[in-house]
Amino acid sequence: NTIVKEAWGSRLGLILAMAGNAVGLGNFLRFPVQAVQNGGGAFIIPYLICFLVMGIPLLLIEWSTGRYGGKSNNHSTPYIMDSMGKGKIWKYVGVFGIFTNVAVVAYYTYIESWTLSYVLHSILGTFEGMSQSEVARFFEDYIDIGKSTLGIPYEAVVFYVLVLALNVFILSKGLGGIEKVAKIGMPLLILFGVLLSIKGLSLGESGQSEQFPDASAWDGLNFLWTPQFDSLTNPKVWLAAAGQIFFTLSVGMGTIQCYAAYIKPKEDIALNAVSAGFMNEFVEVVLGSSIVIPIAAGYLGLDWVMENAGFGMAFQTMPFLFQQWGEIAAAFAGVFWFGLLFFAGITSSLAMGTPWMGFMKDEFGWNKNQGAWSFGALALVMGLPTVLFYQYGVFDEYDYWAGTVSLVVFALLESILFSWVFGINKGWREINEGSDIYIPNFYKFIIKYVTPLLLLLVFVSALITPENNDWALSLQGLGEGQAWQLDNSSIIRQISHFGLKEQLALDLPGSLKLEIENKIFYSNLARTLLVGLFLFISLLVYLSQKKRQKEGRTTS
Numbered sequence: 001n002t003i004v005k006e007a008w009g010s011r012l013g014l015i016l017a018m019a020g021n022a023v024g025l026g027n028f029l030r031f032p033v034q035a036v037q038n039g040g041g042a043f044i045i046p047y048l049i050c051f052l053v054m055g056i057p058l059l060l061i062e063w064s065t066g067r068y069g070g071k072s073n074n075h076s077t078p079y080i081m082d083s084m085g086k087g088k089i090w091k092y093v094g095v096f097g098i099f100t101n102v103a104v105v106a107y108y109t110y111i112e113s114w115t116l117s118y119v120l121h122s123i124l125g126t127f128e129g130m131s132q133s134e135v136a137r138f139f140e141d142y143i144d145i146g147k148s149t150l151g152i153p154y155e156a157v158v159f160y161v162l163v164l165a166l167n168v169f170i171l172s173k174g175l176g177g178i179e180k181v182a183k184i185g186m187p188l189l190i191l192f193g194v195l196l197s198i199k200g201l202s203l204g205e206s207g208q209s210e211q212f213p214d215a216s217a218w219d220g221l222n223f224l225w226t227p228q229f230d231s232l233t234n235p236k237v238w239l240a241a242a243g244q245i246f247f248t249l250s251v252g253m254g255t256i257q258c259y260a261a262y263i264k265p266k267e268d269i270a271l272n273a274v275s276a277g278f279m280n281e282f283v284e285v286v287l288g289s290s291i292v293i294p295i296a297a298g299y300l301g302l303d304w305v306m307e308n309a310g311f312g313m314a315f316q317t318m319p320f321l322f323q324q325w326g327e328i329a330a331a332f333a334g335v336f337w338f339g340l341l342f343f344a345g346i347t348s349s350l351a352m353g354t355p356w357m358g359f360m361k362d363e364f365g366w367n368k369n370q371g372a373w374s375f376g377a378l379a380l381v382m383g384l385p386t387v388l389f390y391q392y393g394v395f396d397e398y399d400y401w402a403g404t405v406s407l408v409v410f411a412l413l414e415s416i417l418f419s420w421v422f423g424i425n426k427g428w429r430e431i432n433e434g435s436d437i438y439i440p441n442f443y444k445f446i447i448k449y450v451t452p453l454l455l456l457l458v459f460v461s462a463l464i465t466p467e468n469n470d471w472a473l474s475l476q477g478l479g480e481g482q483a484w485q486l487d488n489s490s491i492i493r494q495i496s497h498f499g500l501k502e503q504l505a506l507d508l509p510g511s512l513k514l515e516i517e518n519k520i521f522y523s524n525l526a527r528t529l530l531v532g533l534f535l536f537i538s539l540l541v542y543l544s545q546k547k548r549q550k551e552g553r554t555t556s
């Protein structure tokens with residue numbers, strides 16, 4: 001076989017692409033919100049523990065299984081997993097590793113498109129002279145697709161399609177295109193991040209605004225970084241911490257396996273995996289926590305931040321806060337901040353395109369153009385409803401089922417496959433082969449027992465979260481013969497819309513009922529699309545298996 005196998009151009013390219021994959025909107029937008037909502041310093045300890053006992057092990061598992069799959073020319077999880085564990089089921093488990101990416105990219109690129117639009121608006125000076133509430137309203141108008149701020153009809157949709165097309169274009173250039181974007185984007189991202197962090201940290205204690213004379217950037221930092229031990233027994237905080245570690249490291253998604261499948265057989269993975277993981281953590285805990293929170297706390301006060309912490313916060317506040325630094329500085333800060341977010345976003349969304357492309361190439365011989373455009377089309381079909389019905393929560397539904405629950409389920413199954421089906425001894429050998437560092441032996445124990453057990457714990461507790469998240473009281477109530485009450489946030493109750501249907505039965509004003517009915521309708525729409533996507537990819541896996549059998553290529 002004289003065909004040159006596709007591979008990464010250089011080690012630097014690989015590391016930057018992998019770091020670009022991990023470093024994303026999660027570091028700058030999701031992490032601060034999660035930390036604030038889960039008690040600041042109370043969040044940090046579970047978060048760091050989850051990084052060490054779930055994050056690092058899963059990175060090692062995914063990098064090594066990816067490289068292992070690449071040796072037999074498999075570049076996406078259905079057949080990577082198939083090559084590790086005989087039995088039909090694993091290739092269908094592997095469907096997750098394509099499904100999640102398509103579903104997440106659909107809404108992820110939407111946020112990415114906001115960042116691009118906000119770069120433009122910063123340059124155009126749109127935010128000049130706006131008050132805080134005007135900047136906040138600008139965001140609301142922006143996502144209301146009927147309105148337009150640039151005079152372009154359906155502006156939000158136009159930017160969304162544009163950003164998707166840009167992703168498709170880069171993906172059609174193959175790994176080389178991704179490497180190039182990472183080589184430009186990552187250094188700029190770090191540079192912008194450091195500049196903004198210095199500014200954020202130098203705001204200091206002095207009141208920055210007349211409106212909130214007591215506001216202090218240091219309050220924000222102290223809140224985040226004063227460890228508190230009282231919440232260590234609260235499973236909700238642990239769930240949030242684990243969820244954030246998964247999302248931010250891109251584990252449980254299938255992208256790392258895919259990237260790693262293009263590493264040459266004897267090349268190091270252990271050092272690469274650990275460095276990319278630590279690089280992501282640096283960007284998250286150092287840069288990610290010293291921009292939005294301190295700057296917002298410095299001008300608006302910590303109380304305001306805690307009340308308003310949410311995903312759109314950075315879009316609703318930062319352009320106003322930058323204005324306080326003067327017109328020119330505001331334009332630069334806006335370009336740095338939203339440009340940073342854009343690079344963080346695109347290097348991640350590109351990663352999400354590769355498992356689908358790898359699969360279609362391996363199984364159906366599709367070239368890069370076909371792979372990239374079909375990926376774009378799929379993402380558009382999944383994504384348009386999130387854009388058009390954003391206010392009805394299609395977006396949140398995707399983020400919950402595809403961006404959170406699926407990650408945990410898939411990670412749990414792959415860690416079982418790795419340690420218990422493939423076998424930890426073989427697995428450990430895969431991790432260490434060609435390694436440039438020595439991974440302490442106790443990690444073998446962690447990977448075999450601690451990681452799957454914790455994952456199971458996380459999953460089960462999300463499935464059956466008790467009322468008010470109060471485990472102690474619920475267990476005690478059980479002992480006293482009381483029925484176990486599930487919280488609305490538990491997966492089981494959410495699947496059946498139980499809380500919502502209960503509310504519908506109450507005597508409520510019509511407008512509220514309509515809102516609830518809409519919520520049920522649109523989340524059913526979102527779930528139908530997600531299930532449809534999963535079945536569609538499963539069907540492709542089924543067809544590919546038939547094709548392999550006909551061609552006499554071995555598969556179970």
Ligand code: PHE
Nearest residue numbers: 022024025026247248250348
């Ligand atoms: N890790 C990325 C972030 O922090 C998100 C992501 C998840 C990227 C999965 C690729 C795959 O934003």
Ligand code: NA
Nearest residue numbers: 022023024248
């Ligand atoms: Na990240």
